[in-house]
């Protein structure tokens with residue numbers, strides 16, 4: 637992939653079927669366990685209770701994704717996944733996706749966005765804390781490889 641220019645405008649949109657290959661490739665390169673499969677992505681693309689967002693630069697290059705889950709009658713939305721392409725990290729793409737996920741949750745009348753993150757995932761922890769997420773719990777052996785998770789949440793205004 638062409639590197640993302642420093643000035644590229646990051647745009648976040650809803651994912652489409654044509655994004656499936658990029659979504660699955662990014663999932664495989666970003667996570668060693670607890671991955672979303674192609675079939676799961678395909679289902680989430682067409683679901684009332686899930687929304688898959690895609691970030692791209694200058695309308696073309698696929699840079700990353702966020703997956704948000706909603707539950708009927710619940711004011712709590714869940715950020716199920718957040719990942720950016722390795723070449724595009726540290727340039728604000730993760731922040732743009734997270735802010736778009738929050739915006740989406742607000743539009744769906746959610747008061748809270750919640751997420752789990754590996755306790756050793758320093759880049760992600762920094763991102764969530766910088767954007768105002770608060771730690772609300774620790775879950776032992778939450779992930780498939782036995783790693784612990786922190787649960788974080790943010791009140792959406």
Ligand SMILES: CC(C)(COP(=O)(O)OP(=O)(O)OC[C@H]1O[C@@H](n2cnc3c(N)ncnc32)[C@H](O)[C@@H]1OP(=O)(O)O)[C@@H](O)C(=O)NCCC(=O)NCCS
Nearest residue numbers: 666718719720725726727728729730731753759760762763
């Ligand atoms: C976590 C993740 C989504 C962050 O995405 P990103 O596009 O780098 O996000 P941003 O650029 O908006 O900000 C990330 C923060 O981490 C830092 N960071 C990200 N990648 C970095 C790198 N390679 N080297 C140094 N710092 C880095 C950034 O500086 C920034 O912190 P700061 O603004 O306080 O300095 C990305 O690292 C990723 O996809 N990781 C693998 C998947 C993952 O762990 N997802 C989270 C699951 S809960």
